[in-house]
Amino acid sequence: MAEHYDIIVIGGGPGGYTAALKAAGLGIKTAIVEKEKLGGTCINKGCIPTKALLHASSIFQALQNSDEFGVSTDFISFDFKKMQNYKKRSVKAYRKEVEELVKAAGVTVIWGTATIRRGRTVEVNGPGGKDYYEADHIIIATGARPVMLKIPGEDLPGVLTSDRLLASDTWNYDRLTIIGGGVIGVEFATIFSALCSHVTILESEAHLLGPMDSEVSQALEEELRRKGITIHCKAKVKEIREESNQGLVCVFEVNGEEQTVRSGQVLMAAGRAPCLEGLMGQDVDLKMEHGHLKVDSEFRTSEPGIYAIGDVAAHTKLAHVAAAQGTYVVEKIGGVGHTIRLSVVPNGMFVKLPVVPSCIYTEPEIASVGLTREAARACSMKVSCGRYSMSGNGKSIITREQNGFIHLVFEEYSGTLVGAQIVCPRATDMISEMATAIANGLTAEQLMLAMRAHPTYSEGIGAAIENYFETKGETKQ
Known part of the structure; x- marks a missing residue:
């Protein structure tokens, strides 16, 4: 007879282990199915190793x-x-902390690859063979993997994913081309540029960082260029080829040239x-939408009792988003009040504001939360803004890191904060105050x-608020 659990979580990354820990804390019998290592991409192949290399560089x-x-x-x-060894030690230490938390909470870890069968049965192919488990609720938290562009030459030996690059121990990066100017691309560009590599970014969109505020993207692009990074936007990569004594050659097109x-x-x-490979058995058919598992506002899939959180379902691929969603789902299952908000609708407004901070660990750091000015106006919201250039900030002058700004977006009539964009050192820490405020x-x-x-970078927040009052023709006493 199959062993029964109240909740089975498939995937041991930030979304999965956070959900499991929350469930165990509520007295819910919980198991995690994980095929590799606890911590998922974030700890083992993403956030933690990347930030370790950013720090070292x-x-x-x-x-x-x-x-x-x-x-x-001298x-x-x-x-x-x-x-890389320093990075590995950092990853190992963080993963150990997660393993100890899971063990102390009494969560069962089942090692192997999970396949969902009908009746909320989970088949696990593990080291000892095939086993079956039953659950009242299943939470899918299997995450995402790097994708390769389907272009000629994408399978050449020197063409890497972020996973392979992070696993490399030997230096062969005097010249590095990065296809993609999103978060992953600009962070790796920052790392290797700091290590004196000549870096080129090829981005298909009109500016870096896709949906990020255009002013933020422009500021980052200017800073990366100042550091010697070559950037081509609106670049369509057509081919990668290998030439003798020339290494790899990327052929791309910009404005027809x-x-x-x-x-x-x-x-x-x-x-x-x-x-999603192997996740669904022949007797289970979960609906998809734009390549992701389709979920409703409560993260329920098309099958009753089965939920999906994090990168496998969300278009915002952030570890803290997955963790927040995991907490939300377990609290819903456990019938307790929610301790975390994913969005809010302030009094007197009809617009839902996201409260998930977005962080990019370039130099300077970039962080944002809520709505940009453009997004607010697209929702027919009237806004006023407060802005401060970090060139005059005392801490910035001391550290010689004066290229940055703080931009705050307030609803016109109530003065309620609806968005913030910060470009400066420690921006990824400072954004938490803005998320709490929203x-x-x-x-x-x-x-x-x-x-x-005083002196802190955070003084810039107060200065930006003062600028908001001055712009409105008021003086804050």
């Missing part, structure tokens, strides 16, 4: 400019293999696709009540 870059701060160095070099760029390696960073419907006046320490 930023130290090397800072040392190259240390003389300005009175710090002299010789500076880096060892890419040691950097064919161009080429040569490099030792090519990184495919053109997106990710949901991991989630609680705070106004400009209420935000001004909080004192911000």
Whole structure:
């Protein structure tokens, strides 16, 4: 007889293990099915290893400019293999923390590949063979994987995904071409540019970072170009070919004109696709939409009792989104009040505001939450904005990192904060204040009540609010 669980979570990434931990905390009998390692892409092949390399490369870059701060160095070099070992230690330490949390919570971990059968039965092909489990509820959290563009040459040895690049121990990146100017592309460009690689980004859209605020995208593009990164937007890659003594050659077209760029390696960073291989048995048919599992506002799939969270269902592929959705679903199943908000509709408004922060770990960092000015106006919302250039911020002057700004978007009549875009060091930490403000419907006046320490980057938030009042012809006393 198949062992029974209240909830079976398929996938042990941030969405999966967060859901399992929440369920265990509510006294719900829970199991996770995982085919590789707990932590999923985020810990093992994504967020954590990438940010570890960003940190290591930023130290090397800072040392190259240390003389300005009175710090002299006779010789500076880096060892890419040691950097990768540091990254691996960071990943291992984080994964161990997750493993200990799951064990302490009493969550059962079932190792193997899961296939959903009718009647909410889960077939698991593991090291010991095939086993079957039953559940009242199934939460699919299988995540996504890198995709390769279907173009001639995409299977050449030097054409890599982010997974393969992160696993590399040897340096062969003096010249790197990155296909894709989204979050993954610009973060890897930042890493390898800091390590003195000549980096070229080929982006098919009109600007980097796709749906990000155009002003933010422009600021990032200017900064990347200043660092020596070559950027081609509206670039359609037609072919990758290998030429003797030339390495790899990317052939692309911009405005009808064919161009080429040569490099030792090519990184495919053109997106990710949901991991669905083997997930559904012949007796289960979950509806799809635009290549993702189709879910409703409660993350329910087309099959009763089966939910899908994170990258396998969401178009916003962020670890904290998956974790929030996992918490939401378990709280719904457990019949308890929700402790997290994914969106809000402030009093007196008819527009749903997203409260999920988006973070990009370039230099300077980029973070946003809520609506941009353009998005607000597209929803027929009248807004006023407050803006501050970080060039005059005390902490920015000290650190010589003055290329950035803070842009706050307020609803015209109530002064309620509806969006924020921050470009500066520590932006990814500062955005949490803005997310909290939007989630609680705070106004400009209420935000001004909080004192911000000096000297900090966060003082720029207060200055942006002051600018909002000045723009409206008011003076905040």
